Amino acid sequence: MDEEKTNNPGEQKPDDNKDDNKGFSFEELQKQIQNALKNIGGNNSFIIPISPQKPPPGPQKPPEQKQKEDADKVLEIIKNFNFKPKEIKEYLDRYVIKQDEAKRVLSVAVCDHYNNIRRCLSGSESSSNPLEYVKQNILLLGPTGVGKTYLVKCLASLIGVPFVKADATKYSATGYVGGNVEDLVRDLVKIADSNSELAQYGIIYIDEIDKIASLTVDDGKDVSGKGVQINLLKIMEDSEVNLVSQTDMFSQFESVMDMMHGKGGKNKKRTINTKNILFIVSGAFEGLTEIIKKRSYGTQIGFGKEGTTNKSKSAYLKEAGTADFIKYGFEPEFIGRLPVRVACEELEPEDLELIMTSSEGSILRQYISDFDGYGIKFSLDREAIAHIAKEAHKQQTGARGIMTVIEKIFRNFKYELPSIGVTDFNASHETVTDPEASLKKIIFESTDSHYISLKNDIDKFVQQFAVDNAVILKFNKQAEKVLIDEAISSGKTIYTLCSMKFKDYPYGLKLISGSLEGNTLNVTAKMIKDPDKELSAIISDFYKKNGN
DSSP: OOHHHHTOTTSOOOOTTTTOTTOOOHHHHHHHHHHHHHHHHSSSOOOOOOOTTSOOOOOOOOHHHHHHHHHHHHHHHHHTOOOOHHHHHHHHHTTOOSOHHHHHHHHHHHHHHHHHHHHHHHTOSOSSSOOOOOOOOEEEEOOTTSSHHHHHHHHHHHHTOOEEEEEGGGBOSSSSSSBOTHHHHHHHHHHTTTOHHHHTTOEEEEEOGGGGOOOEETTEEOGGGHHHHHHHHHHHSSOEEESSOTTOHHHHHHHHHHHHTTOOOTTSOOEEEOTTOEEEEEEOOTTHHHHHHHHHHTTOTTTTOTTSTTOOHHHHHTTOOHHHHHHHTOOHHHHHTOOEEEEOOOOOHHHHHHHHHHOTTOHHHHHHHHHHTTTOEEEEOHHHHHHHHHHHHHTTSTTHHHHHHHHHHHHHHHHHGGGTTOOEEEEOHHHHHSHHHHHHHHHHHTHHHHHHHHHHHHHHHHHHHHHHHSOEEEEOHHHHHHHHHHHHHHOOOHHHHHHHHTTTHHHHHHHTTTOSGGGEEEEOHHHHHOHHHHHHHHHHHHHHHTTO
């Protein structure tokens, strides 16, 4: 866009894109926004008023400066990358159980990748004989819930680079129905606070990659995923991606705003190179084992080939070769961009036990924290953990099954225990095998603590009522007993009962404002049993005494 056009926002531009079915051009969009702003405020600036009651903010770092400083720190980390594969693997061991081979492969590939980037950034590579480095994009195979996604997240967290995760199923070949694969790169830039220099060293992780395979059908190939594969292979190696999407109106609007505020000069970079972005893809690859079996053993499976039928799916996936992936439905050029391939192992019940007891990212840590939020110390016996692991394994969703089983067992405990004053909750084997009976037993045995908890809830309501209405409710002993008995028999909380019983009192007490000694209302048992009748009596007595 030339300078003359930028300085004349009101000038009409010929409709050169009249027949363009893709919508407004970038220049037309900018001109319309400029005209709209001119009509609204008379200029092209946004003015943010400062409240006269508050002093203007003191000197602060502009957001752009802070973002640049943060990005510089990460770039410095990349320039000084010195992790060893064993160090990365041991870090992953803290969070992900099993998958030793996958951890080793990932650790080596990531170290090689960022060592090469460090070498390029430091300028140590010979300019006369530069190294032709083949990027080690990674393919992870394995069933759901074995830790594929968690492995990649932990990797990105350790290294400290921008990280984007997406499902392959959300993208289409055209980008109109479904997303455009180039949006992955643009999302990486957004994660990096729009710093494309930092984003170009990030990690893009694509799950469910097996879903875009063009499987062979009776009358030929299903080409629905072929276009996505072709578009992906372009960005997985070395290509320039436009930072402003043709179909993303928000990005175009943002770009216009940058130009209008002097941030979008001619020298501002509008593309990002994908050469140094590491791509990691994964999938369950249902059906691939059958292809491998046929290749390896022909049609003799189960008829004389000893040992072939006892192998696990993960064992077969470890044997997958390029030809198998091509037969599965991947383009040769696409699978060729994924030279590093490793299969994750299936999780057994004992692995799920270890996940709960040893992993720093265990779901049990979350549940301990959840109960702690209610003042309850939560723990489980080893027998309870073993039972949960067995039930989770039956779900056939890997580690995700742990959450499913635990939530179902403890949902009612989370609901009831915070209201009955329980401070310690140890889940035994009996608890997890018959949670309903165990909960009833806890409630029965917690009568004293339950009563104390309900009494504390009355005090909380009194405090809040005083804050909201400047009136102190003073419950006598009989009133407390009647209210607590009703709470226990009805199963309702003190908060709910009091909110219902005293809902009209704020308005009623305003009618007799000033007549309450010390702004205190004595709450009796009668008031708890029939609050409306007692409020009417209080108001009636007030007006009789005052001759009205």
